[in-house]
Amino acid sequence: MQNDELLQVAGMSAFYGQFRALTEIDFSVAPGEIVAVIGANGAGKSTFLRSLINHAGTATGSVRFHGTEILGKSTAEIINRGIMLVPEGRRLFPSLTVDENLRLGWEVGRRDGMTADEYFSIFPAIAGLRKRPAGALSGGQQQMVAFGRALLASPQLLLCDEISLGLAPLVVDELYAVLPKLRDRGLGIVIVEQDIRRALKVADRFYCLLEGRVSLTGRPGEYTRADVSHAYFGSH
Amino acid sequence: MSEFYINVVLQGVLLGGLYALFAIGLALSVGIVRLVNIAHGDLIILASYVLVVLTQSFGLPLWLSFLILVPLMAGFGYVLQQGLLRHVTDKGMLPPLLVTFGLSVIIQNGLLEGFGADTRSFSGGALQTSTWQLAEGIYVGALPALTLLVAVVLIFAIDRLIYGSHFGARLRAVSEAPATAALVGLRVNRVHALALALVGATTAVAALFMGLRMNFDPLSGPGRLIIAFEVIVLGGLGNLWGILAGAILLGVAQSVAGAIDVRLQVLAGHLVFLLIILLRPQGLFQRS
Numbered sequence: 001m002q003n004d005e006l007l008q009v010a011g012m013s014a015f016y017g018q019f020r021a022l023t024e025i026d027f028s029v030a031p032g033e034i035v036a037v038i039g040a041n042g043a044g045k046s047t048f049l050r051s052l053i054n055h056a057g058t059a060t061g062s063v064r065f066h067g068t069e070i071l072g073k074s075t076a077e078i079i080n081r082g083i084m085l086v087p088e089g090r091r092l093f094p095s096l097t098v099d100e101n102l103r104l105g106w107e108v109g110r111r112d113g114m115t116a117d118e119y120f121s122i123f124p125a126i127a128g129l130r131k132r133p134a135g136a137l138s139g140g141q142q143q144m145v146a147f148g149r150a151l152l153a154s155p156q157l158l159l160c161d162e163i164s165l166g167l168a169p170l171v172v173d174e175l176y177a178v179l180p181k182l183r184d185r186g187l188g189i190v191i192v193e194q195d196i197r198r199a200l201k202v203a204d205r206f207y208c209l210l211e212g213r214v215s216l217t218g219r220p221g222e223y224t225r226a227d228v229s230h231a232y233f234g235s236h
Numbered sequence: 237m238s239e240f241y242i243n244v245v246l247q248g249v250l251l252g253g254l255y256a257l258f259a260i261g262l263a264l265s266v267g268i269v270r271l272v273n274i275a276h277g278d279l280i281i282l283a284s285y286v287l288v289v290l291t292q293s294f295g296l297p298l299w300l301s302f303l304i305l306v307p308l309m310a311g312f313g314y315v316l317q318q319g320l321l322r323h324v325t326d327k328g329m330l331p332p333l334l335v336t337f338g339l340s341v342i343i344q345n346g347l348l349e350g351f352g353a354d355t356r357s358f359s360g361g362a363l364q365t366s367t368w369q370l371a372e373g374i375y376v377g378a379l380p381a382l383t384l385l386v387a388v389v390l391i392f393a394i395d396r397l398i399y400g401s402h403f404g405a406r407l408r409a410v411s412e413a414p415a416t417a418a419l420v421g422l423r424v425n426r427v428h429a430l431a432l433a434l435v436g437a438t439t440a441v442a443a444l445f446m447g448l449r450m451n452f453d454p455l456s457g458p459g460r461l462i463i464a465f466e467v468i469v470l471g472g473l474g475n476l477w478g479i480l481a482g483a484i485l486l487g488v489a490q491s492v493a494g495a496i497d498v499r500l501q502v503l504a505g506h507l508v509f510l511l512i513i514l515l516r517p518q519g520l521f522q523r524s
């Protein structure tokens with residue numbers, strides 16, 4: 001077992017009642033690494049991310065963060081240890097202002113990383129909207145706030161669930177341009193995407209999920225498009 | 237004659253202050269924790285009996301007893317949520333109703349056991365007897381006026397807490413989307429428990445002014461609950477000041493009806509409530 005890993009998942013399965021959504025997942029992220037998780041709709045990508053912070057069904061196996069077992073710890077405690085999720089569909093509190101949404105990230109987190117000022121220097125477009133209710137923002141602006149809420153929790157491991165969903169390509173470019181900067185600060189980043197091309201362009205490594213199992217993993221250049229497509233859709 | 241009705245309406249307005257005190261805690265329970273607390277009135281009565289014990293058994297002055305009561309009830313609210321209510325808070329509509337109904341019965345019977353069925357009240361000395369003359373033939377009692385003032389101050393303070401503080405933002409987040417709150421790492425149970433602590437503190441205020449203004453006995457809780465319910469349905473949950481308006485409306489309706497025929501007083505309040513709900517099911521101050 002490598003000790004330089006930030007996150008080390010071994011044999012993790014996840015269940016919703018009787019239904020097994022994930023089977024024996026082995027997975028790792030190092031500090032300063034961007035790892036993509038790709039897979040078709042329903043493959044289990046969101047379940048995987050949410051299981052890492054104990055917010056999806058019940059999970060078995062092992063999840064080590066900085067070498068410490070965190071499986072079964074509460075979501076609040078895991079987040080406080082340094083894993084934060086940008087949830088699918090953004091999930092802001094629409095009636096709270098942008099500032100209040102961001103501040104909640106700061107409050108639940110470690111309070112030793114990115115500050116609000118730094119965040120606003122990266123996303124200046126949001127700085128003028130601080131007093132607006134989050135629900136009044138455009139989809140792209142909301143995604144930037146959801147991103148900010150996660151960053152202000154000072155994560156060492158950032159989990160991003162389909163941050164490009166439903167957004168204009170220019171906005172997505174802007175969000176994706178931030179990822180390498182965060183990586184250079186030493187954050188480990190997991191991005192979940194259905195858009196394979198975009199995910200593989202930015203990722204150092206990838207995992208492909210198929211019906212709750214890892215069907216392929218490696219470096220983006222390592223496989224042909226046909227290999228990836230086969231792992232993505234299954235054998236049809 | 238017109239002075240008579242001005243006095244009647246004025247008294248109704250002031251009575252609304254007391255009704256707002258009954259309702260504010262229930263509004264917080266329903267609005268933040270989504271807990272329809274059937275035992276809310278009984279919590280107020282329980283708090284009143286704690287005041288009875290502190291003043292009569294321990295011989296403490298009323299003001300000191302009240303200062304002790306506030307943290308006691310806040311603590312009770314916190315423990316109640318963490319120990320009991322959190323097991324039903326996210327379980328749909330029925331379980332919280334059943335559990336708080338059970339709690340209501342337990343509180344009533346416990347108080348009957350411990351204190352008997354005699355009615356009680358507090359003595360507030362000159363506060364209860366002084367009246368001010370506002371104009372020729374128009375009077376207000378010091379205590380009812382103070383009650384309304386306290387209600388206004390309390391609503392203002394809680395409004396600022398909820399809409400103007402970091403803690404308030406957490407309360408609103410948990411109220412608006414509890415699942416999301418948990419997903420981003422808020423300790424939802426703890427926030428709920430703190431909300432119930434706030435509710436407990438408001439029951440202490442309600443208990444003090446209720447016991448100064450009217451008699452109570454161990455079975456008085458449900459009557460307070462109905463008032464609180466009608467007030468929050470009239471006022472809506474969107475805005476705390478709506479509670480004050482709903483409470484004043486109910487108070488005026490009762491007061492005016494009572495002036496026409498004393499037997500109508502309580503009934504008229506309920507009738508006005510029903511009428512308004514028929515005409516504006518979303519409450520008076522909620523946009524539809």
Ligand SMILES: Nc1ncnc2c1ncn2[C@@H]1O[C@H](COP(=O)(O)OP(=O)(O)O)[C@@H](O)[C@H]1O
Binds near residue numbers: 041042043044045
């Ligand atoms: N809360 C839930 N309860 C039951 N089944 C769920 C729940 N969430 C997801 N699933 C199921 O788990 C599987 C994986 O879903 P999900 O992780 O959302 O996939 P993806 O994010 O890859 O689209 C799907 O079959 C989905 O229906």
Ligand SMILES: [Mg+2]
Binds near residue numbers: 046047088
């Ligand atoms: Mg998903």
